[in-house]
Amino acid sequence: MSPHVHGVELHQWSADAGSERVRNAGGNVEMAVGDFFDTPAAGRYSAVVGNPPYIRFQDFAGDSRAKARAAALRGGVALSGLASSWAAFTVHGALSLQPGGRLGFVLPAELLHANYAAPVRRFLFENFSQVDLVLFEERVFAEAETEALLLLADGYGGSTNHARIRQVTDAGALTIDMPDAAKWTPTDPAAKWSASTVSPEAAGIYAKLILGGTFTALKTWGETTLGMVTGNNKYFALSPSRVAELGLLSSDVLRLSPPGSSHLRGLEFSTRAHNELGSAGKRTMLFRPASDPSDAALAYIAQGEVDSVQTAYKCRVRKDWWRVPLVAKADMLLTYMNADTPRLTTNSAGALHLNSVHGIYLTPEHRKVGRELLPVAALNSVTMLGAEFTGRAYGGGMLKIEPGEADLWALPSPAVVAAAREELLAIRPQVAGKLRNGNVLEAAKLVDDVLLVRALGMRRPEVAEIRAARAALAGRRESRSRRANS
Ligand SMILES: C[S@@+](CC[C@H](N)C(=O)[O-])C[C@H]1O[C@@H](n2cnc3c(N)ncnc32)[C@H](O)[C@@H]1O
Incomplete structure (x- = not known):
């Protein structure tokens, strides 16, 4: 019997393209054009598949954000304003399953580690008897900013304490014969799953060191x-020769680790290293006059105003635009x-x-x-x-x-x-x-x-x-x- 597929898609064009794909694959399709969150989660499907949008809640229009959040709450998942839309789609998709049902979603790798996704990680462990993840070594969607992974959850209504993780090269490697899975059992189901991407042996050794207290958080x-944020590094960070050329006094400048970090690849940033960088023309001085700017500093401030440095947002909001908060x-x-x-x-x-x-x-x-x-x-x-x-x-x-x-x-x-x-x-x-x-x-x-x-x-x-x-x-x-x- 060919599967019966109900789809929901916001845009007609994508709905038509999706319908055609289902038909070509031998399914019967009924496609609704509209908002997924307007479709009640009736608990009637044997499988739910999706590739939901990844949009930050911050960028959601008010009404659809409220609907998405309410849908997630029905699954007991409270999502913060930092959450992304996929989190609500995942929960709403799961709630549409009948007991024993399966979920297959393409999600961003944020599922593994984002703080806002913690309640979703917990939800998956608490509502499925099996949670599988497939990670990709190479980017699956070249045009997408985020890395994608596959979430395959089975046995809706059950629960588990671990996820099985597989890593494949790319989408072409998704076959029946996938590599063996590493088993990841977090101490807290909401904890970040990033450690899951290493061998269980390494994860075990690492966990032992942390739990034993020999390694502690920074x-x-x-x-x-x-x-510090200057608002304009070109203006505020100066080389010693530029300081001399402008005639600035020592009370007008402070010692600065120059912009960038290539000079911080050793164990120590010494006074000698600082001086050497300065001699090499690096910007090792911060223009930051004391309460009484020298005449040269006043001239440099006037020059800054001619060059509109003060209009940068970070400068504009200061009482004296040239006084970088230290x-x-x-x-x-x-x-x-x-x-x-x-x-x-x-x-x-x-x-x-x-x-x-x-x-x-x-x-x-x-x-x-x-x-x-x-x-x-x-x-x-x-x-x-x-x-x-x-x-x-x-x-x-x-x-x-x-x-x-x-x-x-x-x-x-x-x-x-x-x-x-x-x-x-x-x-x-x-x-x-x-x-x-x-x-x-x-x-x-x-x-x-x-x-x-x-x-x-x-x-x-x-x-x-x-x-x-x-x-x-x-x-x-x-x-x-x-x-x-x-
Ligand atoms: C990442 S794309 C995936 C497209 C398609 N499912 C695929 O796999 O090629 C996300 C899709 O979700 C649709 N969409 C966004 N918000 C939606 C909503 N609230 N309800 C239904 N569909 C939505 C977008 O129009 C877009 O086509």
Whole structure:
């Protein structure tokens, strides 16, 4: 018997195209043109399939947003204003199933990790006896911004404590003979599922380290916050030679970590490094006159007004448009966009920083050991794997880490770092040397030996498992970007 298919689509053209596809595949179709959320979830279907739109609730018109939210609430899922439409479609789709029914949805990879999707993750575990996910190494929809995955949930009305995860190259690899699934059992069904994308062995070792307290969230060490926003870096960030040319006084400028973060790939941002960057013409000074601008500063402000610098939104909202709101000098700087892995650098130059990097302010009790050793201790494979879980893959294969994500990033605990102090100090020059040569993985091997193997007693095969998991996640990021650029 050919399947009977009821469809709902907002646009006539897409409805017609969809109907034709169902007919070509041998189904009988009844297509309604209208809003999916106007179709009551009657609990009558044996399967629901869909490729819902991914639109942020913020961008939803009032009425349709209210309808979508109400539909999700009927499934017990409260969605925040940050949620995207697919979340409500998924819940409404599930509620349309009869007991034992199946759901097949194309969803964005946000399902795995977005905070707003936590109630959807919980909903799936609590309402299906089987949850399968298929992830793709390469982008499935070249034109879409987001990465897609397949959610296949079966046994509506049941429940489960784990998801089965498969990874395939691309949509062409979706066959009956798919690779074996990794089983992922989160401690909390709403928790992020990103860790699910690594081997169960690596996920297990990682979980043990976190639960055992040898690795703790970065927020245990201190606070991570955004850097300064000038409103116009070209105007406010100046090279020392430009400062001299303008005749600015030392009271008109402050020491600055220049825009970008390529200079923060070592362990320390020293006064010497700061001076060298300045001599090389980098913009290591922030124009930020003290209460009484010098005559040269007044002339530069007047020039800024001729050039309309003051019209930029960030400048316009200030009492004095040229007075950039300062942040305190950070103990450490954390790179924001990363091709390989996020870097922590001790800010011994005492430079201020812009929002191209984040500032870390260590708590008084951890300041000394943190400033001395956290950048070197952070270069271990567990922390590098943690960065892949915590951060987000961004355009160009970059790993982006926001302050709120950095808070949760797994770093060796203060006790572990303090206990390994002597050995970490001993390898620090060698690690710095490897970093200077751009060899972060070699640097991490040195730190792994000291911290993971000698201090924590991890077995070498365990370290290798963690390293392989990190390499696989970083490789996925990179292969996706290569694909997007080809
Ligand atoms: C990502 S596209 C998928 C298109 C098509 N289903 C496919 O698989 O090729 C999302 C579709 O959902 C439709 N849509 C958006 N909001 C809708 C709503 N509230 N009710 C029904 N369809 C909607 C859009 O018109 C669009 O065609």
